[in-house]
Amino acid sequence: MKTAVVLFTRDLRLHDQPALAAACANAEHVVPLFVLDPALLGRSANRDRFLHQALADLRDGLRERGADLVVRRGDTVAETITVARQAEADGIALSHDVTGFATRRQDRLRAEAERHRMSLRLFPGVTVLPPGEVRPGGGSGHYRVFSPYFRAWEAATWRDEVASPRTIRLPPGAERLGGALPDPPAGESPDAAEGGETEGRRRLKNWLRHIDAYDDQHDAMADDDTSRLSAYLRFGCLSPLAVANAARKVGGPGAAAFVRQLCWRDFYYQVTAGFPRIARQPMRPAGDRNWRYDDAHALEAWQTGHTGVPIVDAGMRQLMAEGWMHNRARLITAALLTKHLRLDWRAGQDWFFRWLIDGDVPNNSGNWQWVAGTGNDTRPHRRFNPIRQAQRYDPEGDYVRRYVTELAGVPGADVHQPWRLGDFAKLGYPPPLESHGDEAVWLR
Structure with missing residues (x-):
């Protein structure tokens, strides 16, 4: 093969990048390409910033190996085909992805590549084990329960890692294929992590x-x-x-x-x-309870960390400050929204999508459905008592005081005492929201 285009999507690295390694091994020239697709940008300022930082780092790594990152803006499929034709490429390589958007993009790209007599190859790299590599008994469908999947996953043979290419050769005239990478946008979270390999x-x-x-x-x-x-x-x-x-x-x-x-x-x-509709449709329709849509105040209080439940508010404020939240806090905050306030899990999922740098459809949506009782939890009626969770996982109240500044002077575990919640008003902290679940567990 004379020239190959490597389309980067969610694989912004040089080490163990199978699509890039295969292109370098089989083509004389390689065009590393990323398309800034308006269909994906603008959903999260935090992720956009992290993405641009990661692309800048990827570009630096490519330049160290004699190449560069070709950056285009527009529809990913159209721009990829345009670059491939301009570079007179024989084929296109990219990492296989599973979301609804990604699969539609892959199908469109395959059809366009075939129309222009180019090959398209999909490679692993987004997960440890490719989805579908192990299947439940019978060999069809997917695992709906984690434990048997984990046993099969552990027993499976993993592919070998591939090294970073030492050199990458661009085709002649590659400088005309794309523009410069824009500066990173501002983002929303002041303490967000920096992107890049x-x-x-x-x-x-x-x-x-x-x-x-x-x-x-x-x-x-x-x-x-x-x-x-x-x-x-x-x-x-x-x-x-x-x-x-x-x-x-x-x-x-x-x-x-x-x-x-x-x-x-x-x-x-x-x-x-x-189940590619995981972000909008319940996996267990019977678990999609009668959600409430009549309390914008409660939703806003939850979003901004003013529910009056300190452990929940700490998690929500960490989310806004860092674009990240401790996993235990994710479970507690999601449970309060869905099991106690009885607000639709999709509203919580969408708020997380706005702020989380790590927010992706499989994990964000999958975990929200798990907590809400509409997903893969074998105990869909599981309830998290936020006070007990706080007393167990933040016993001295340090996590709460770190993020809920109104309670910074409250000593020790007093921040978790349910009979004190109403007393915090004099500190400028709100009283607990009314529970619309089976019981107001944080007041017990």
Whole structure:
């Protein structure tokens, strides 16, 4: 093959990038391409900023190898075909993705490539194990329960990692194929993480030094003994396979627990491949309860961290400040919205999509459906008592005081005492919202 176009989507890295590695191995010239598609931009200022930072880092890495990143703006399929024709490319390579948008894009791209007599190849790389690689008994469909999927996932043979290309050769005249990368937008969260493979690999290296404590400490909200690698996985700045392999190499209970969380990520990708409407339709229609749509005040209070339940408000304020939220806080905040306020899980999901840098359809939507009782939870009526959760996972109240500044002077675990919630008004903190669930559990 003389020339190949590599379309980057959610795989913004050079290490273990199978589409790029295959193109470099089989083509004389390679055109690395990213298309800024208006259909995807503007949904989250935080993700747009992280994306631009990741693209700038990818561009720097490509330049170090003698190439560059071709950047276009417009419909991804149309722009990719245009670049491929201008470069006289024989084929196009990209990583396989599973969301509804991604599959439609892949189908359109395949049809257009065939029309112009180009090949299109899809490669793994977005997950550890490609969705559909393991299937439940009978060999069709997808796993709906995590535990059997985890057993099959652990027993499966993973592909080999591929190294970063040493050199990448652009075709002659490549400078005419695309424009410059715009400066990163401002974003909304002042304390958001910086995007890019370089930063992601630095964080991974540091995280592996502390992974031993993960099994015991990952739910400790104040200590925050988590990897904070989710945004780098979401944009493919880190290869999920490489992260899993690195953790397995360290070994021990902490690493095993962390790898299990990577399997949860893969689980929701294979769920999404089998149920692409996961962001809008319940997986369990019987669990789609009579949601309330008559309380805009309660929704706004939840969104802005003014519910009067400190652990919930801390989580929501962390979300806005950092574009990220501790996983235990995600469960608690989502449960209060759906199980106690009885507001539609889609309203919460959409708010998370606005702020979360790691927000993607498989994991954000899958976890929201799990908490709401419409998804893959084998106990769909499970309820989280936010006070008990706070007392267990933030026993000294440090997490709450970090983000709920009105309560910064309240000593110790007093921030979690339900009989004190009404007393916090003198500190400028709101009283608890009325529960519309079965019981006002945070007042007990």
